[in-house]
Amino acid sequence: MARAEIAARTLRTDRWWLPPLTTFVGLLLISIYAAFRTFQGDYYWVDQYHYLTPMYSPCLTEECIPAASHFGQWFPALPGFLTPPLLIIPFLLGFRITCYYYRKAYYRAAWASPPACAVAEPHDKYTGETRFPLIAQNLHRYFFYAASLLLLINIYDAVLAFGTGLGLGNIILLVNVSLLAAYTLSCHSCRHIAGGRLKHFSKHPVRYWAWTQISKLNNRHMQLAWASLIFVCLTDLYVALVASGTISDLRFID
Amino acid sequence: MSYQGKFRVWRGDDSGGALEDFTVEVNEGEVVLDIIHRLQATQAPDLAVRWNCKAGKCGSCSAEINGRPGLLCMTRMSIFEESETITVTPMRTFPIIRDLVTDVSYNYTKAREIPSFAPPKDLAPGEYRMQQVDVERSQEFRKCIECFLCQNTCHVIRDHEENKEAFSGPRFLMRVAELEMHPLDTADRVDQAQDDHGLGYCNITKCCSEVCPEHIHITDNALIPMKERVADRKYDPIVWLGNKLFKRS
Numbered sequence: 001m002a003r004a005e006i007a008a009r010t011l012r013t014d015r016w017w018l019p020p021l022t023t024f025v026g027l028l029l030i031s032i033y034a035a036f037r038t039f040q041g042d043y044y045w046v047d048q049y050h051y052l053t054p055m056y057s058p059c060l061t062e063e064c065i066p067a068a069s070h071f072g073q074w075f076p077a078l079p080g081f082l083t084p085p086l087l088i089i090p091f092l093l094g095f096r097i098t099c100y101y102y103r104k105a106y107y108r109a110a111w112a113s114p115p116a117c118a119v120a121e122p123h124d125k126y127t128g129e130t131r132f133p134l135i136a137q138n139l140h141r142y143f144f145y146a147a148s149l150l151l152l153i154n155i156y157d158a159v160l161a162f163g164t165g166l167g168l169g170n171i172i173l174l175v176n177v178s179l180l181a182a183y184t185l186s187c188h189s190c191r192h193i194a195g196g197r198l199k200h201f202s203k204h205p206v207r208y209w210a211w212t213q214i215s216k217l218n219n220r221h222m223q224l225a226w227a228s229l230i231f232v233c234l235t236d237l238y239v240a241l242v243a244s245g246t247i248s249d250l251r252f253i254d
Numbered sequence: 255m256s257y258q259g260k261f262r263v264w265r266g267d268d269s270g271g272a273l274e275d276f277t278v279e280v281n282e283g284e285v286v287l288d289i290i291h292r293l294q295a296t297q298a299p300d301l302a303v304r305w306n307c308k309a310g311k312c313g314s315c316s317a318e319i320n321g322r323p324g325l326l327c328m329t330r331m332s333i334f335e336e337s338e339t340i341t342v343t344p345m346r347t348f349p350i351i352r353d354l355v356t357d358v359s360y361n362y363t364k365a366r367e368i369p370s371f372a373p374p375k376d377l378a379p380g381e382y383r384m385q386q387v388d389v390e391r392s393q394e395f396r397k398c399i400e401c402f403l404c405q406n407t408c409h410v411i412r413d414h415e416e417n418k419e420a421f422s423g424p425r426f427l428m429r430v431a432e433l434e435m436h437p438l439d440t441a442d443r444v445d446q447a448q449d450d451h452g453l454g455y456c457n458i459t460k461c462c463s464e465v466c467p468e469h470i471h472i473t474d475n476a477l478i479p480m481k482e483r484v485a486d487r488k489y490d491p492i493v494w495l496g497n498k499l500f501k502r503s
Contacts, residue, residue, distance in 0.1 A: 001268045001349035001351075001357055002268045002349060002350065003346060003347070003348070003349055003350055004264055004266065004271060004343065004344045004346065004350040004356070005266065005270050005271050006273075006343060011318065011320060011321030011341050012320060012321035012322060013320045013321065013338075013341075014320075014322075100458055100478055103457065103458055103459075104457075104458055104459050104460050107457050107458075107459050108459055113409065113457065113459070114409040114459060114461070117322075117323070117407050117459075117461035117464050117465060118318065118321055118322060118323055118346075118412075118461070118465075119321075120409075120412075120413050121409055121413050123413075125414070126410060126414045126417065127455070128410060128452075128454055128455035128456060128457050129454050129456070130452070130454035134457075135454065138481075138485050138488065138489040139489060140485070141482075141485050141489055141490045141491070142489075142491055145491070145492070188474070188478045188479075188482065189482060192478075192479060192482035192483075192486075196479050196482060197482065197483065197486060199435060199437050199439075200388060200437045201385070201387040201388050202387050202388050202437075208387060218474065
């Protein structure tokens with residue numbers, strides 16, 4: 001028996017193309033900004049107020065400004081156009097790329113697989129995440145562990161900056177780590193590790209409680225993914241503007 | 255508050271078919287299934303449509319309205335403009351029988367492939383009392399009315415007929431998850447999900463959750479937790495290290 005003979009790719013009459021287009025443009029703009037700042041290799045540290053942009057934290061090579069290297073300079077200066085963030089970006093990027101929300105976002109927006117529900121995808125063949133390279137999406141767990149470590153480092157940086165007083169930059173760094181923490185905690189892997197993997201919730205009341213709390217955050221995973229991503233860029237922009245002398249930091253307590 | 259609504263309904267069978275135009279009276283408070291019934295009563299007595307409860311609980315009247323998968327009985331006419339032409343077509347993923355009726359036996363085949371609940375062999379009836387928090391988790395999945403809209407919308411089989419053999423679809427991966435999360439089930443559902451039911455084909459684009467008339471969080475609460483269990487077994491560095499260090503199998 002055959003399917004109903006309907007030639008149209010979709011009969012949807014709403015603007016189904018708008019969400020994937022918005023996602024695509026949003027991710028593209030953020031990628032361009034992040035690439036520019038990564039390869040700029042400058043304006044990442046405000047010496048006067050100890051602001052370090054999260055994009056360059058931890059700064060681990062010998063070309064880093066010594067005061068910005070809170071954890072030492074473990075590696076020699078990178079050759080050519082390579083900059084210190086290239087050592088940490090694979091982990092941060094890996095965490096976002098393998099994230100269950102972002103997978104949905106870019107599978108739809110960038111790969112049209114599918115572009116929207118009940119809209120036919122343009123590919124002849126589909127094997128999903130059953131084989132290389134997409135089977136590597138299962139590495140999300142590794143990246144979650146790495147991103148959690150980097151989050152702790154970002155929190156340390158933000159707390160350290162309070163040693164010079166209180167300015168708008170401190171507030172921005174604090175909001176940034178709060179959003180990053182909320183995004184990381186709301187991760188599906190985190191939810192699973194906390195309690196989702198259990199078969200008997202009733203035998204593990206503490207983990208069940210943790211699971212219910214993380215589940216509440218997990219309901220907002222998409223919003224937290226976007227909020228934290230955009231705010232990292234805004235935090236970096238603020239630090240870059242202050243570090244370059246374009247604007248001065250608004251100080252509340254010195 | 256009645257008006258004459260414009261409709262395009264797919265008519266045909268497995269030898270061919272096309273969208274046919276109709277003008278049908280629409281009254282206040284009606285749903286799309288009311289219009290289909292009026293169409294049958296007044297203009298097309300041989301129009302085939304599967305329906306039963308008209309209350310969104312039997313899962314019979316699944317179709318596509320303006321290209322969006324949904325229940326005919328739960329799609330209110332008030333969400334459309336009076337001037338709008340409303341297209342009603344059968345579910346695309348399943349073979350057509352006639353007009354709006356499809357052959358959904360693929361789903362029953364997949365249901366039969368799932369080994370049933372397997373409690374411990376030495377457990378006597380009445381010996382175990384299940385706690386409410388353990389019940390609640392799988393209770394969500396039991397809200398499923400088997401309308402198969404999630405199966406119909408899932409692009410893995412909707413756009414790729416050849417994947418039907420390897421992929422059981424969201425409804426039945428959710429059934430596997432329900433059993434896997436049951437405190438007493440002893441069967442190995444994780445390898446089953448990955449190897450026998452094609453969990454790896456799911457790319458979590460969430461269309462199943464979007465169309466579910468029972469608003470079950472299929473992706474977040476069933477499919478992703480199953481993927482995470484697979485990751486536990488095959489891809490977690492810490493679990494792997496623990497297994498090596500403590501010689502766990």
